[in-house]
Amino acid sequence: MARFHVIIPAAGNGSRMGAEAPKQYLNLHGKTLIQHVIKVFDQSTKINTIHVLLNQEDAHWRSTYLHSSSKLQVHYCGGDTRANTVLNGLIAIENQVEADDWILVHDAARPGLSNRLLNHLLSMLENDDVGGLLAMPLADTLKRADSEQRVSATIPRNDLWQAQTPQMFRYATLKKALIAFGGSPTDEAEAIEALGLKPKLVIGELQNLKVTYPQDLAVLSALLSSS
Template sequence: MLECSSMPRYHVLIPCAGHGARMQSGTPKQYLMLNGKPVLRHAIDLFEAMREITSIVVVVAEKDAYWGADLLADCYKSRIAHCGGDTRAASVLNGLRAMVEFVAADDWILVHDAARPGIDRQMVERLINAVSDQESGALLALPLADTLKRADDHTAVTETIPRDKLWQAQTPQMFRYAALQQALSTYLQRHPTDEAQAMEWMGHQPKLVLGDLKNMKITYPHDLTVVAALIQAAQNQNS
C-alpha cells in the first residue's frame, strides 16, 4: 500500500511511445532534431534543471528502435521505462505503475508530452504555484482566440461554436499519483484523450493555468519550423 509523504514531491512522466502519423516522417517526431538537439531532449533538459523536480520517467515502447542511451546523456534525474502502451493513456498508466517503488501516494505527477519542446521554467512554476494542497490538480492551457466551426463529412460548415470559456489543453498536466492512477485504471477502456479527462470522469475539476503559444504540440511537419522560431525568439528575448 502506498503511503503519503510529509512533503509531497514533484515527478515528471513523459509518454514517448507514439509515432505521430500526421507528421509524415519515418522517424517519430520526438526524436527529430530541433535547434540542435532531439525534440524530446528539450523538455528533459528543462526538468533536469529545475530543483523542484525529483525524478523524470520517459515511457517508450518496449521495442523502440529509435531510443538510444545517448538521449539521457548527462542526465541524473531521468530514467527510461520500456512499457509504452497502444494509447497515450495506457503509456501513462504503465509509467505510473513503473514508478511505484519511489513515489508516494500524494506526490504530484506532471505528465508532459514529448512533442512539446517549448515548455519553460515560468510555465512549470506557474502550474505548481497555482495548485493548493486541497485541489485535485491542474493543467496548462490557452484560452481559444479563434472562432470555431463544426464541419460535415464534406467539409461544409454546419455550426459555429462560441469560443467563450473554451480553452485548448496543453501539458504538463499535474495530479496526485494515487488519484491519477485510479482515474486511468478506472477509465482506460473509455480512451481518455488526456489525464484531465480521466480525472473529470472521476468527478474532479482540474484547474486551468495559463500556458504559452510556444508550448504548442508538434503534430504536422510545419510545426517544427514554427516551434523552433518561437523557442529561438524567447531565448533571444531573455539573453
C-alpha cells in the same frame, strides 16, 4: 511532504509528421525534441524524478545522444494508447512514489515549455486539492464540419480552452482515474473529470505547442528563436 515526478509518454510513432523517426527524435536547434523536454525538468530544483516511457521496439533512444540526467529513468512500457502508456508508467514507478506525490505528465513532442512556465504551474497547483493543467483560452472561431467538410455549425468559443501539458495530479488519484475510465481519455484531465473532480486551468504559453504536423516544427523554431 509531497514530491514531484515527471512522466513523459514517448511510445508513439508520430505518423502525422510523415518523418522517418518518431517526432520526439526530430531535431530542433541542435537537440531532439525530447532532449529539450528532459532539460527543462532536469533544471528544476523541485522535480525529483523524470520517467521516459518508450515502446519496447524503440530503436532510436539508444542510438541518439540524449541529455543525461541523474533524475532520469527509462521504462519500456508503452501501451496501445497514450492513456495505457501513462498507466503502465504509473505502475512501473509505484515503489518510488507516495500516494499524495505529484505526477506531471508532459508530451515528448512539446519542447517549448519554459522554466518560468513550469515554475508557475508548480506554484499554482502544489497546494491545490485537485491539480490541473496548462491551457490556452481559445482565440479563434470554431466551426463544426459535416461529412463533406462544409460548415454545419459555429461553436461559441466563450469559456473554451485548448489543453496543453504538463498536466499535474496526485499519484493515487491519477492512477485511480485512468483505471476507472471507460475507454481511452484524450488526456489525463478527462480521466480526472470522470471522477467528478474539476482540474484547475493555468494559462500556458503559445510556444508550449505540441509538434504534430511538419509546419509546427517551423513555427516553434521561429518562436524559440525570438524568445
